[in-house]
Amino acid sequence: MTTNTEFHDFVTRDGSSGFKAEAGRYHLYVSHACPWAHRTTIVRVLKGLEKAISLTVVHYVMSPDGWAFVKDGSVEGSEPDPVLNASHIKELYLLANPNYVGRFSVPVLFDKQTNKIVNNESSEIIRMLNSEFNEFGETEEQRKVKEIFFCCLCLSPTLITHVLVFHSSTCTLRI
Numbered sequence: 001m002t003t004n005t006e007f008h009d010f011v012t013r014d015g016s017s018g019f020k021a022e023a024g025r026y027h028l029y030v031s032h033a034c035p036w037a038h039r040t041t042i043v044r045v046l047k048g049l050e051k052a053i054s055l056t057v058v059h060y061v062m063s064p065d066g067w068a069f070v071k072d073g074s075v076e077g078s079e080p081d082p083v084l085n086a087s088h089i090k091e092l093y094l095l096a097n098p099n100y101v102g103r104f105s106v107p108v109l110f111d112k113q114t115n116k117i118v119n120n121e122s123s124e125i126i127r128m129l130n131s132e133f134n135e136f137g138e139t140e141e142q143r144k145v146k147e148i149f150f151c152c153l154c155l156s157p158t159l160i161t162h163v164l165v166f167h168s169s170t171c172t173l174r175i
């Protein structure tokens with residue numbers, strides 16, 4: 001079960017919420033150790049939003065100060081914070097609200113334009129990624145190929161090879 005979170009703004013296609021869907025404007029902070037964050041990374045890939053929404057993975061072990069960024073390259077796949085050069089996720093929260101007293105959780109969807117946390121509730125973030133960024137993701141056909149790829153990944157390496165060979169002439173698979 002997830003716990004209540006504080007930031008519940010929505011990115012919308014028309015920008016009526018104050019957060020307009022734009023390529024390059026939003027950043028997703030996740031930990032691979034967090035299942036709630038994990039579902040946001042899955043939807044980001046399935047929707048082909050890797051170029052439109054940047055992503056940083058924190059250290060997979062939570063430090064006494066909460067989720068930390070890896071600055072020395074010691075953890076494969078984890079990087080320094082490219083937006084604020086923060087050392088911990090909690091800095092994003094305190095920048096958004098210096099009086100914040102809740103948990104410094106991931107995932108966090110962050111607006112690079114206003115330096116604000118848009119949302120830190122995974123169930124809401126995946127809805128936004130699914131419906132509001134269609135302009136910036138892949139085509140329906142590319143997405144279907146990717147979904148097939150993910151299914152095959154669960155089934156068999158032989159099938160993966162077949163799918164890749166079959167689609168290689170028509171589609172670009174960016175996994």
Ligand SMILES: N[C@@H](CCC(=O)N[C@@H](CS)C(=O)NCC(=O)O)C(=O)O
Nearest residue numbers: 002003034036103105106120121122
């Ligand atoms: N309601 C949140 C829950 C997220 C959550 O619980 N994240 C955990 C890791 S799985 C976290 O960051 N915890 C930090 C802490 O408790 O200090 C969501 O689904 O997005």
